[in-house]
Amino acid sequence: MYIQRGGVKLSVRVKSGRETVIAVLGPGDFLGEGCLAGERRRIRTATAITPSTIVVVPKHRMTRLLGRPGIAQRLLSHALVRHAVMEQDLIDQLFSSTEKRLARTLLLLARYDTREGPRTVIRHVSNATLADMVGATPARISTLMNMFQRAGFIEYNRKLVVHRSLLNVLLHD
Known part of the structure; x- marks a missing residue:
């Protein structure tokens, strides 16, 4: 298919x-x-x-x-x-920490490696689905998503916008 x-x-x-x-x-x-x-x-x-x-x-x-x-x-x-x-x-x-696993998952969903530009809008993925993908609870995902939003790495309202700056989470220990 x-x-x-x-x-x-x-x-x-x-x-x-x-x-x-x-x-x-x-x-x-x-x-x-x-x-x-x-x-x-x-x-x-x-x-x-x-x-x-x-x-x-x-x-x-x-x-x-x-x-x-x-x-x-x-x-x-x-x-x-x-x-x-x-x-x-x-x-x-x-x-990897849950924070890094979530950052990597969001960047993969945004196909950051194949797209140009500072940000990408990705299709809707629920916190429960992200939790399954990352190996965490939906509550932990919600906490991390809010943290990423406050840091300006994502915009998280009706749609999810992932900024390339989220790569910084992966690059720093």
């Missing part, structure tokens, strides 16, 4: 019933690519978090499309970037 417009969260649920968000995807991202690697059982749940347009490409057609170098390169690039992000997420969970 390919996201043309909107946002989708990927989550996993363990046997105890606990669910956690492992990624929030947006326009230009792929999902469901595990079937191309022989994954028979779905382990992730995809949920639209904003009105979205998703292009569903049947496996047999996608296999043919992968014969085109441009498409193959784009899917491979997407998979490698997603792998690197998940690896960094694991490292963050083990070694």
Whole structure:
């Protein structure tokens, strides 16, 4: 599947019933690519978090499309970037403070690495979803969001605006 417009969260649920968000995807991202690697059982749940347009490409057609170098390169690039992000997420969970994990998550949602300019408006993500992504409680996320807003790193009203200055949280110990 390919996201043309909107946002989708990927989550996993363990046997105890606990669910956690492992990624929030947006326009230009792929999902469901595990079937191309022989994954028979779905382990992730995809949920639209904003009105979205998703292009569903049947496996047999996608296999043919992968014969085109441009498409193959784009899917491979997407998979490698997603792998690197998940690896960094694991490292963050083990070694970073909640404040730094939230700052990194907001910057990733804002796609700060692919956009120019001092600020980016990001799609709505609830404190509960951010808490799942960061590994914290919604109350802690609310406290940190208010702190980031007071510091001028974000604007947090009806929409969420992330300023590039939020990078300072990651760069300082």
